[in-house]
Amino acid sequence: xxxxxxxxxPEGSFTTLLGPSGCGKTTLLRILAGIVELDGGNIxxxxxxxxxLDSRLREIGMVFQSYALFPNLTVRQNIAFGxxxxxxxxATIAAKVDQMLALVQLEGKEDSYPRELSGGQQQRVALARSxxxxxxxxxxxxxxxxxDAKIRKKLRIQLRDIQKELxxxxxxxxxxxxxxxxxxxxxxxxxxxxIVQSGTPREVYTQPNSLFVANFIGNYNILSADILHQVAPxxxxxxxxxxxxxxxxxxxxxxxxxxxxxATVTDIVMMGNVVQFELEAAGQxxxxxxxxxxxxxDFAVGQKKxxxxxxxxxxxxxxxxxxxxxxxxxxxxxxx
Amino acid sequence: xxxMNVSIKTRRKQMGASKVILLxxxxxxxxxxxxxxxxxxxxxxxxxxxxxxxxxxxxxxxxTDITVLRALGRSTVLCAGTTLLALGVIxxxxxxxxxxxxRLEKLLQSxxxxxxxVPGIILAIGLIxxxxxxxxxxxxxxxxxxxxxxxxIIYQAxxxxxxxxxxxxLVHSATLLGSSPLQAFLKVILPCIAPGVLVAALLSFSIxxxxxxxxxxxxxxxxxxxxxxxxxxxxxDAHAASALTSxxxxxxxxxxxxxxxxxxxTTRKGERG
Numbered sequence: 001x002x003x004x005x006x007x008x009x010p011e012g013s014f015t016t017l018l019g020p021s022g023c024g025k026t027t028l029l030r031i032l033a034g035i036v037e038l039d040g041g042n043i044x045x046x047x048x049x050x051x052x053l054d055s056r057l058r059e060i061g062m063v064f065q066s067y068a069l070f071p072n073l074t075v076r077q078n079i080a081f082g083x084x085x086x087x088x089x090x091a092t093i094a095a096k097v098d099q100m101l102a103l104v105q106l107e108g109k110e111d112s113y114p115r116e117l118s119g120g121q122q123q124r125v126a127l128a129r130s131x132x133x134x135x136x137x138x139x140x141x142x143x144x145x146x147x148d149a150k151i152r153k154k155l156r157i158q159l160r161d162i163q164k165e166l167x168x169x170x171x172x173x174x175x176x177x178x179x180x181x182x183x184x185x186x187x188x189x190x191x192x193x194x195i196v197q198s199g200t201p202r203e204v205y206t207q208p209n210s211l212f213v214a215n216f217i218g219n220y221n222i223l224s225a226d227i228l229h230q231v232a233p234x235x236x237x238x239x240x241x242x243x244x245x246x247x248x249x250x251x252x253x254x255x256x257x258x259x260x261x262x263a264t265v266t267d268i269v270m271m272g273n274v275v276q277f278e279l280e281a282a283g284q285x286x287x288x289x290x291x292x293x294x295x296x297x298d299f300a301v302g303q304k305k306x307x308x309x310x311x312x313x314x315x316x317x318x319x320x321x322x323x324x325x326x327x328x329x330x331x332x333x334x335x336x
Numbered sequence: 337x338x339x340m341n342v343s344i345k346t347r348r349k350q351m352g353a354s355k356v357i358l359l360x361x362x363x364x365x366x367x368x369x370x371x372x373x374x375x376x377x378x379x380x381x382x383x384x385x386x387x388x389x390x391x392x393x394x395x396x397x398x399x400t401d402i403t404v405l406r407a408l409g410r411s412t413v414l415c416a417g418t419t420l421l422a423l424g425v426i427x428x429x430x431x432x433x434x435x436x437x438x439r440l441e442k443l444l445q446s447x448x449x450x451x452x453x454v455p456g457i458i459l460a461i462g463l464i465x466x467x468x469x470x471x472x473x474x475x476x477x478x479x480x481x482x483x484x485x486x487x488x489i490i491y492q493a494x495x496x497x498x499x500x501x502x503x504x505x506l507v508h509s510a511t512l513l514g515s516s517p518l519q520a521f522l523k524v525i526l527p528c529i530a531p532g533v534l535v536a537a538l539l540s541f542s543i544x545x546x547x548x549x550x551x552x553x554x555x556x557x558x559x560x561x562x563x564x565x566x567x568x569x570x571x572x573d574a575h576a577a578s579a580l581t582s583x584x585x586x587x588x589x590x591x592x593x594x595x596x597x598x599x600x601x602t603t604r605k606g607e608r609g
Contacts (some may be wrong), residue, residue, distance in 0.1 A: 033512060056511050056512070056514050070509075070510070071530075073523065081510070081513050081515075085513055085514035
């Protein structure tokens with residue numbers, strides 16, 4: 001159930017609705033598409049109210065999580081379907097389909113059936129089919145979730161490139177925060193039917209406004225105010241009950257104005273290109289991330305480490321989800 | 337090494353025992369059929385282990401008998417026509433419910449399964465009492481009842497097909513591309529579920545073809561089907577009855593083999609998709 005959701009997607013932008021399973025993001029997408037009815041509210045595209053319009057008339061394209069390709073039709077026929085519904089001329093349909101096949105790099109696959117294609121190819125056919133009718137808005141329902149990690153990384157860049165080339169307003173739904181960060185212009189984080197934070201990927205990632213967002217995005221270390229005072233006595237309290245620190249912001253070398261933090265290394269976890277160091281301070285578990293370069297591996301299990309963090313990277317977390325501009329709060333407190 | 341040898345021997349013994357049981361069951365089921373077929377070709381077969389002679393005369397007279405041929409025609413028209421009517425009613429209804437009113441699906445399934453609860457004779461008596469004075473021809477009532485009896489069979493087969501292809505998503509996808517629900521049904525859904533519908537149709541046809549109780553009680557001699565002719569022939573001429581039964585077995589056997597082949601092909605297609 002959605003609870004007073006309100007958001008906008010600027011023309012030509014790539015907007016992502018990010019949240020865990022069951023938060024209502026897919027329901028919201030389906031409401032935009034006209035597949036699910038809404039109890040109240042409005043949907044406007046380019047100033048036009050489409051709230052009660054049949055989904056056929058909304059000029060919206062959608063790529064479903066399962067792609068929903070028509071199994072009885074070839075790739076060419078799938079892509080041409082929308083154009084045939086618009087009763088366009090056969091020559092026009094053929095030309096547009098060829099154009100789309102080139103855009104999604106599926107030349108040579110026109111006469112294949114969906115069951116003969118890989119997951120990545122099916123996804124591109126679904127995308128081409130939705131784009132060929134030139135919709136005003138493109139909706140993507142977790143378009144990459146069914147693909148393996150390597151293909152997903154490659155395709156999300158392609159997806160982004162296609163979106164930029166066509167300049168089509170796109171709204172995507174995903175639970176993968178890395179995916180949201182990489183390809184979005186704007187991110188709306190959802191939880192339990194509500195949008196809890198909105199902003200650019202950088203804003204949402206570096207300035208979570210609630211415990212939920214801090215826990216959902218990235219790998220934040222969440223410390224209560226009391227524990228933070230114990231491990232970092234220099235820290236100036238903003239009055240928030242908790243504070244979030246990103247693992248990559250904990251440095252080994254000090255710098256002017258930094259906060260010192262002492263902890264003991266308890267484990268070292270190799271995560272590929274990143275190494276995660278797990279530490280313990282005042283009974284609280286912390287983690288620190290480093291790029292995997294051998295000459296920087298100056299951590300050993302059991303070792304006591306002094307780490308340094310920029311005070312601007314210690315994000316206060318309020319109980320409610322109102323945004324907090326703690327940069328100005330910090331400079332005000334220091335001046336005071 | 338010794339342990340491995342013991343387990344292999346044990347498995348082989350188990351497989352051997354299973355095969356024997358299977359063969360016994362198949363023998364129990366098929367020996368009467370084989371005997372019936374053999375009897376249909378026999379000239380005389382009273383006190384000998386095998387028939388004294390073989391002949392095609394029984395079959396020749398059977399399939400040149402105008403009564404039998406007309407009964408075959410009536411059965412075929414009745415069963416095929418009713419099957420097509422049932423499909424025409426159930427398939428679109430099921431599509432609409434599963435796609436647009438999924439919450440009603442459980443209720444629909446429960447209602448359809450109720451037909452299994454009513455035995456044929458009770459149904460026949462109830463129908464006679466209700467409709468005999470309405471002026472509606474009883475043959476029409478039989479067709480209506482047959483459609484209802486086919487509901488659970490067609491429903492389940494079509495439901496499986498619709499769920500396999502994820503019909504609601506296909507329809508939503510087609511609708512967003514500008515098609516009406518009817519266009520989506522005709523251009524996408526129906527071609528995709530055609531194998532499942534065909535299996536349902538053939539199964540329905542074979543079930544109706546073998547139905548005797550309702551047609552005999554509600555219509556009787558006014559519309560003699562092949563099953564009625566078979567019933568009458570059993571009391572008159574054992575050879576002719578055997579020939580008719582054997583022909584019926586052959587027809588149903590071929591139909592079943594075709595159903596199995598189509599069903600396996602549909603499963604393999606689904607696995608590849």
